[in-house]
Amino acid sequence: xxxxxxxxxxxxxQEGDSAVIKCTYSDSASNYFPWYKQELxxxxxxxxxxxxxxxxxxxxxxxxxxxxxxxxFSLHITETQPEDSAVYFCAASYRDDKIIFGKGTRLHILP
Amino acid sequence: xxxxTQSPKYLFRKEGQNVTLSCEQNLNHDAMYWYRQDPGQGLRxxxxxxxxxxFQKGDIAxxxxxxxxxxxxxxxxxxxxxxNPTAFYLCASSRGRERSYNEQFFGPGTRLTVL
Numbered sequence: 001x002x003x004x005x006x007x008x009x010x011x012x013x014q015e016g017d018s019a020v021i022k023c024t025y026s027d028s029a030s031n032y033f034p035w036y037k038q039e040l041x042x043x044x045x046x047x048x049x050x051x052x053x054x055x056x057x058x059x060x061x062x063x064x065x066x067x068x069x070x071x072x073f074s075l076h077i078t079e080t081q082p083e084d085s086a087v088y089f090c091a092a093s094y095r096d097d098k099i100i101f102g103k104g105t106r107l108h109i110l111p
Numbered sequence: 112x113x114x115x116t117q118s119p120k121y122l123f124r125k126e127g128q129n130v131t132l133s134c135e136q137n138l139n140h141d142a143m144y145w146y147r148q149d150p151g152q153g154l155r156x157x158x159x160x161x162x163x164x165x166f167q168k169g170d171i172a173x174x175x176x177x178x179x180x181x182x183x184x185x186x187x188x189x190x191x192x193x194x195n196p197t198a199f200y201l202c203a204s205s206r207g208r209e210r211s212y213n214e215q216f217f218g219p220g221t222r223l224t225v226l
Contacts, residue, residue: 009151032213043217044154054128078124089153097142097161097207098169103153 142207
């Protein structure tokens with residue numbers, strides 16, 4: 001069935017280092033892959049997304065890569081800062097406007 | 112952050128009572144969604160609607176009901192049949208109609224506690 005797997009569930013990195021979060025999806029028909037950031041007590045907000053006709057997209061310190069063959073996509077954050085601490089969710093779109101989310105990764109930036 | 116609102120922010124309910132959570136959007140979006148968020152469980156889809164007067168069950172629809180009588184509104188009722196209703200509920204909307212760019216915008220959420 002429709003599923004999005006996300007790893008790791010928790011990630012701690014030293015400030016200034018890079019963080020990588022990985023997701024896999026089950027339906028090869030998925031064509032849109034957003035990433036959301038949720039700070040404590042706040043609503044999720046879109047930080048970057050990628051469509052299936054693109055292999056990589058970058059926005060300042062954030063990048064996303066997509067491997068359609070492997071049904072795998074990843075979020076890369078470089079030069080991490082304290083304000084990057086949050087929960088990050090990947091997601092994949094399916095038919096009928098349905099979007100399925102991963103279970104989230106709690107990212108801790110260590111001083 | 113504006114454009115989609117939820118009320119109330121906190122809600123307390125006694126066991127056996129139904130309760131309705133409000134969700135309104137002024138973004139002219141066709142699609143609306145309800146998610147439940149529990150610690151370590153991510154965002155689980157309860158119901159979604161692509162268009163007025165139509166909606167589909169998500170992964171955890173049991174014990175919940177929705178209506179979509181107006182484009183702007185998508186209320187969620189948590190019924191007494193929901194075994195474990197205490198959670199954080201998020202409403203979202205998107206342009207929908209299976210457009211290729213389908214960013215979801217989230218409301219601020221309602222935290223429901225069953226006493």
